[in-house]
Amino acid sequence: MLVVQKFGGTSVADLERISSVCDIVSKSVDSGNSVVVVVSAMSGETNKLIGYANELSDNPESFELDMLLSSGERVTASLLSIALNERGVLAESMSGRRAGIVTDATHTRARIESIDPKPLQEALDSGKVVVVAGFQGVNSDGRVTTLGRGGSDLSAVAIAGALRADLCEIYTDVDGIYTTDPRIEPKAKKLDRISYDEMLELASLGAKVLQNRSVELAKKLQINLVTRSSFTDAEGTLITKESNIMEEPLVSGVALDRNQARVSLGGVCDRPGIASDIFGRLAKSSVNIDMIIQTLGVDDKTHLDFTVPINELLDAKPIVESFVNRGEIEEASYDENICKVSIVGVGMKSHTGVAAKAFATMAHENINIMMISTSEIKVSMVIDEKYAELAVRALHGAYELDS
Amino acid sequence: MLVVQKFGGTSVADLERISSVCDIVSKSVDSGNSVVVVVSAMSGETNKLIGYANELSDNPESFELDMLLSSGERVTASLLSIALNERGVLAESMSGRRAGIVTDATHTRARIESIDPKPLQEALDSGKVVVVAGFQGVNSDGRVTTLGRGGSDLSAVAIAGALRADLCEIYTDVDGIYTTDPRIEPKAKKLDRISYDEMLELASLGAKVLQNRSVELAKKLQINLVTRSSFTDAEGTLITKESNIMEEPLVSGVALDRNQARVSLGGVCDRPGIASDIFGRLAKSSVNIDMIIQTLGVDDKTHLDFTVPINELLDAKPIVESFVNRGEIEEASYDENICKVSIVGVGMKSHTGVAAKAFATMAHENINIMMISTSEIKVSMVIDEKYAELAVRALHGAYELDS
16 A cells, blocks of 8 residues: 655654654554655744744745745654664655655745656655655745645645555644544544545634645545544544545534634615625735625614634724725624534535534523524534533534534 | 855854844945855754764664755755845845755765856846855755765855855854964964965864865865954955965964874884785775884884874774784884874975974973974974973964964
8 A cells, every 4th residue: 555644743843753753654664555754844843943034034035934944844854764764664855846846936835736756656666665845845946835834734645646645644643533622522532534525614613633725635636634643553534535434424523613703794785786895805805704694684774794713803894994984884893702613514415404403402502693604514603602612512412423 | 346255153053143144244245245155054953963863873874864964054044045135135045956066976975066156146146145055065866965074164165166256255253263272372373364285284283263175175266265253353364375475484373183193013024015004904994094104123123103083093903903913013002192283384395494493492392202294384293292282382482473
């Protein structure tokens, strides 16, 4: 089997951890696998370098940042390769450049355009484990680029795609995807399998194990992704296509997102295109709108409610206020004390009554639902933040996720 | 004027030091110079990485070490470039690869084979300061290589040669070349100028400011080299060709090398080729022989005395003993408590009595001279180590180097 194994910063935090990674890699090699390893910088390194750059400049050039930040992964790659060779596991490190990873020219958040699998394949064919510095590539101009947050995961998935690997394992300090956050509901259970789409919904809803970009790429390339811990032997969670999941659960997980704020607009003027104006201006300022609800009040006036990430509320306010000042909106209020709880599951597609059960559960706990949005595989509800944990636990129990 | 400025590890040890380097570079730019900067890793970084590698393996692969060690200079180069840009000095960092530095394939101590000046020249032509990561290049296979000890100096000199620069400034924490070690003789004076050949003799004799490889390359390329401190404004020492030095002093400096041991062989058998056998075997084991003296004793037996670096004595002993065991040498003794003092000066070539004065000075101080060797511009004497400082001060005074 051809396996790509990716180890994040905490998994290679020091020489002892690198040694543990050697155990994992050599175990995979011993079981007959061909292995490509993708590594992040040792934890803390990237932040240290960013700290340096920010002390030196308020606005460091992005291509200089890439030159700077790409060094951490190179260090880990060579150290791991040295450690593997010392154990008799033939290994070779490669920079992103050497591994054939070509990106666009968007420094600090480049997109992978292509991977030439030849150098990787040749090294694999000669019986070597290849250790690739993650998070980096080169643009067509030959300059080093980095891939932004979660970049090493992307490197791993893209390499798995280029090599048509059987499996891409993402090792972190978390042992898989859970039915909900175990810190909120201790009865939360680790999922054996989950579909790409469910994972995408869970990640965007606040389950921070994998970045959406990696899951999207894995879905596109149809790569079987496993997320597991490098600190334990426990099996992780397989993220795969829906057809690989035998028994589709109604609901796979309950996600919580505390990072939302609600904007409520009352008395929105009745001019055609007013909503498009408001949301157009917000989009232009890079404010991400999540849920939108438009209602006609008893007073015959239009109400518009929407949610934005809390840290974008500051950007959103002046835009909204400009409409208020122009008299096109009568009143605007902002509420940061909300949260969004969601249930996610591919089984919803073919079953009815899933959403109704969620609403009933909320009602039973006397939790007022402020906003609702649904997709094929998800029901999201905005509620008062103080009920966050209660709602998660109640839903987790209602869908019997602890059994 | 086109200037190459090289800053060593202590000169870029932290962000404050990097800021001081900015002062020096921008001052040079302000005075109308085109500037290429070559930087080492922040002090301590390279040793930290080597420490990691050695903890992971007794024998790390040399190309992995190069991948590992080349990262430190990249970090400094981008940080310095960021700092320069922040001050409005247009700058761009380049890895050894990007700066066109091609080496042979001898990982960890590669030799520079060629430099394509085009990328550097283009950046300079566009009005930028180019900050090059020192100590590194790529081999013809595209792999990163490093140049070994003093590698960043070599990068600087080679770049100066490729660009036909007017000056190559080597910034360290020492403000120039002194007539002798000021810790031994406080009256030691900084030299304004010194010839390449004198510098080569002084360096190989223990004045550790510049590595011989860099001076040799500067001599070959006829690059005016200045060594000076990044911690003070003081003018440094110009190392240049002899014809640029107006008044040639008889003696430029007194050097001390404590790092030698003496091997004395008594009763060496009279077989033809015996010396060649002994020194051939030693050379094969990479033992560096410095001085050799062969004498015919009163007992009609041949004595052979030679010096080796102290840290190679362990390798030399078993080889010597094998000849003793075979009966080809009657007795061997080893003395680590010796040192070598030397006087160096291009003026010796055209003046007589320079060596005689050295011997007279030793005699006056009652210091026994065990071995003597001379070249056109140098007289070296091996003496008991306990007289080291006394000999240095006496010679320094005898040649009036303090005036």
